[in-house]
Amino acid sequence: MGLTSSSTGFGANEKDIILNPENQGKLIALAGNPNVGKSSIFNALTGLKQHTGNWAGKTVANACGSFIYKGEKFTLADIPGTYSLYTCSKEEEAARNFICFSGCDAAIVVCDASCLERNLNLVFQIKEVVPKTIICINLIDEAEKKGIVVNSHLLEKLLNVPVVLTSAVKGIGLEELKERLLNEVYKTETAEQEIIYSQELADAIILTEEIIKPKINKNINLKWLSLKFIEGEKSMLNAISDFLGFDLSKDEELKLLVLQLRKDLTQSFNKASVSDITISQIIKKAEKTARLVVSYKKSDYNTKQYKIDKILTGKYTGIPIMLMLLAVIFWITIKGANYPSALLSNMFSALELKLWSFFEYINMPEFLTDFFILGIYKVVSWVIAVMLPPMAIFFPLFTLLEDLGYLPRIAFNLDKCFKCCSACGKQSLTMAMGFGCNAAGVVGCRIIDSPRERLIAIITNSMVPCNGRFPTLIAIITMFFVSVGAADSSFVSTVILTMVILFGILMTFFTSKLLSLTILKGVPSNFTLELPPYRKPQIAKLIVRSVLDRTLFVLARAVIAAVPAGAIIFLLANICYNDIALLYYVSNFLDPFAKLIGLDGVILMAFILGLPANEIVMPIILMAYLSEGGLRDYQSIEELKCILLNNGWTWLTAACTMIFSLMHWPCSTTLMTIKKETKSFKWTLISFLVPTVLGCIICFIITCASKIFQFVF
Amino acid sequence: MNDNKEISLNSISVGDKATVKSLKLCGEIKRRLQDLGIIEGTNIECILKSPWGDPGAYLIRGAVIALRNDISSKIIINTLEV
Structure with missing residues (x-):
């Protein structure tokens, strides 16, 4: 999930960390398929808390942590989950490059005990590059429940690699893992390389190795490198050139040889490419090995899961259950x-x-006192009071769904809709995250492989209302769309709120489609999504993590943004020219345009000043209406409604404000995050403009329609 | 043999099992499917279909993977009699 501690700076480092070879000790790569509990192992070993979620591709950045075992220091690098060293989504390329070229002392490959066969693919591939590899078979308790037994001793003997069975969440096997790691790192003789490939390939590798051997002066496994030259995969060759510092594949002698070898091999195996041959040999090897070491005691070990899935993704039940869950949350x-x-x-x-x-006691000048208290303190305390409680409730609930494994099912249910918009089903997950915080949602877009679809998801993310906008939406709904004093008012407002959100989601689809027809043209990319088994979440950990990693992180960012906002608002409201505060010049200036889109100058100005945090939009509106020098809290919803009605609000103003709140520029934190993620000013600007322009157009149409309606009737 | 008609993975219904015969794909997506363990001879079972019928979820080497129909229609299979 986007807000891992690594991206929040909560203890861990950012992705492009420069490892300090002097005090890092032994560098250990922690690799594995997505969703095998890699992060839990990382946390258990290092004590560094990196948030874990139950869906594929969560580790969005490399996190590093260290631990000391028996006086030896180990630095553990948690690399993004990857299925193999062959494919290269953005994340997997990072994983691959780290494993292949970082020169790590050893690698721990974390495997899911219930899905060992596929995990072994990666083990074989990593073992080729990193001779000191340790297999950590995790989630052993879960497998036990399903009646799956892994014979670790046999596996160890077959592969000649240390194998440790663990359950990170229950603390099983971790000491053994450290002990084996220590032994492995200090082992001098390297284990006999396991034979994976057929004779033809092995011969080809030897031929190539002879040629490249004198040309390479870096410490790297030559057999592996030879194979990579024979395969000739472009992105791999580029990475190798970067590592070597020169492009060896341009070497004439090597070029001739690999061309010949490629031709011979593909012909004799009747395959399209050499990597097809190597991959299928690795897979068959994994299949064979798994058959020997894994035994199933129950044949129906997954039926319960599938039954739940049948309901949660059912034709008639899937979507309604999803909407209900959304509404309940x-x-x-x-x-x-x-x-x-x-x-x-x-x-x-x-x-x-x-x-x-x-x-007063320290004799602070009056203006400064006002500035600090009415300006900064008021805004900051407002932001905290309004933002903290809903986030402290929303994020644990969201994390609960995430840990249960429900989120990938949402992507599965909704993928068809996204496909129609030429977007990716995983976008639904980033949207779900956007409900908490759009900045978090934008970071989460890294799970989308295709750059085009990732941009679509980033640009449209702010159309789902974040926690900061909920209070405004709810206040307006309660005032203008629910009859006062009705017994079921909270139910009605929830229904209306859900409809507003659905409108935002519809607009997301519409915008995604629009973007993929215009500036982000393209066909929907390939979509593969793993649906992990449902897991029992650990409630206590879940609460601590979601509060620390997400809630406090988002809150801290909001507070940082609120301080300058408070200062600016105060100055605008209190610096007068011709006895009229600057604020009113601004709002009067904006008024004609704002009226066109159903708002008024004050509302539009509040949205502009609310750029750092959407929470303060309502307070600014009140402050301006009441001509006060500081933010204005409202005692009751009736009082608020009264103020708004006195300032010319109608249901049209309310509706347009709600829509504009849903569709305007993303907050400054989100914009900064977009800039960081896309590394492009252009896409940041587009992310700013697209929702804004659309929001203005929709509000304009609604305003015109209602004017015509009033005129006719 | 009147086995001229090719059956693709998307045509099987929930609960059906099949063996992969060939992949009519190339490039990145072929690699991705291979990584997930889909090669000639791999056993696949259809586990779920999403509410709209697309994508489908398939049990592949112990993991449940969702594939869109435009991909699964290019995975040619032999159906297994249950």
């Missing part, structure tokens, strides 16, 4: 957030009084 979030929000804001007002007397 929002309902819990909204309902549950009210009380703690009120509590927090009471606390902050009490503190505010103390601050007043404190500033």
Whole structure:
């Protein structure tokens, strides 16, 4: 998931860390298929908390952590999950390059005990490059429940590699893993290379090796390198050239030889390419090995899972259940957030009084006191009070779904819709994350392989309302669309809110389609998605992690953005020209345009000033309407409605404000994240413009329609 | 032998099993399928279809993988009699 500790800077380092060879100790690569519990192993070994989720491709960046065992220091690099060293999505290329060229001392390949056969593919491939490889068969407890038994001793004997059975979450086998790692690192003789390939290939490798041997002065497995030259995969050759510092594949002698070998091999095996041959030989080897070491005690070990899946992805049940879950989560979030929000804001007002007397006590000039308290303190405390409770509820719930393994099912259910828009089903996951925080959603877009589809997902992400926009939406819904005092008002507002969100989702589809027809032309790319087994989440860990990694992280960013926003708003509201505050010049200037799209100058200005955090849009509107010098909290929803009605709000203003809140520029944090992810100013600008322009157009159409309607009737 | 008609993976229904005969794909996606263990002779069972019938989810070497129909229609199979 996007907000791993590695991306939040919570203890771990960012992706492009420069490893310091002097105090890193032994460098160990931690590799494995996606979703095999690699991050749990990482956490268990290093104590560094990297958030783990139950869907493929979660580790979006390399995280590094270290631990000391028996006086020896190990640096563990958690590399992105990968199925093989052959394919190269953006993430997998990073994984491949790290394993092949980082010169790590050893590699731990984490395998899923229930799916050993496929995991062994990767083991064989890594073993070729990194001689000191340790197999860590994880999730052993889960496999046990399914009646799957792995004979680790036999596997160890067959492959000549240390094999450790672990369950990271239960703490089984970790000490043994460290012990074996220590032994392996200090082993001087390298194990006999396991024979994977047929005689023809082995001969070809020897021939090539003879040629490249005198030309290479770096420490790398020549047999493996030879095979890569024979295969001649472009991206691999490029990576090799980068590593060697020169392009060996241009060497005439080598070129002639590999061309001949390629021709002979593909002919005698009747395959399209040499890598087809090597891959199928590796897979067959893995199949054979797995057959020997894995035994199944129950033949129906997965039927329960499939039964659940049949309901959750069923033709008539899948989508309704998904919508219901969505609604339930929002309902819990909204309902549950009210009380703690009120509590927090009471606390902050009490503190505010103390601050007043404190500033008075130290004789602070009046203007500065106002600046700090009415400007900065008010905005910051507002952001915390409004934002913290819903996030502290939403993120654990979201993490719960994630850990259960439900999220990939959402992608599975909705993929067809995304395919129609030439986008990727995984976009639904980044959207789901966007409900928490759009910046988090944008980071999460890394799980989408195709660059085109990733851009679509990034540009459209802000159309799902994040936590920061929910309070505004909910307040408007309660005021204008629910009859006051109705017994089921919270139910009605939840339904309306869900409809607003569905509108946002529809617009996401529409925009995705529009983008793929215009600036991001292309056909839907290949889509493969693993549906991992459902797992029992660990509630306590889940709460701690989601609060620390996500909630506090997002909150910290919001607070950082709120401080300058508070200052600017205060200055605008209090610096006067001709006795009129600057704020009103701005809002009057914006008014004619804003009226066209059903808003007024104040609302539009509030959205502009709310760029750092959408939470403060409503308070700014109030402040401007009431001509006050500081942000204005509202005591009751009735009072708020009264203020708004007095300032000319109609249901049209309310509807347009809601739509504009759904579709305008992403907040500054999200924009910065987009810039970082796309590394392009152009795409950041487009991400800014696309939702804004669409939002303006839709509001304009609604406004015109209602004007015509009023005129006719 | 009147085995002229090729059967593709997308045509089997939930619960059916099949063996891969050939992959009519090339490039990146072929590699990806190979990584997931789909080569000639691999056994595949259709586990689920999404609410819209596309994509389908298949049991491949112990893992459940969702494939869109445009891909699974290019995986030629032999059906296994159950």
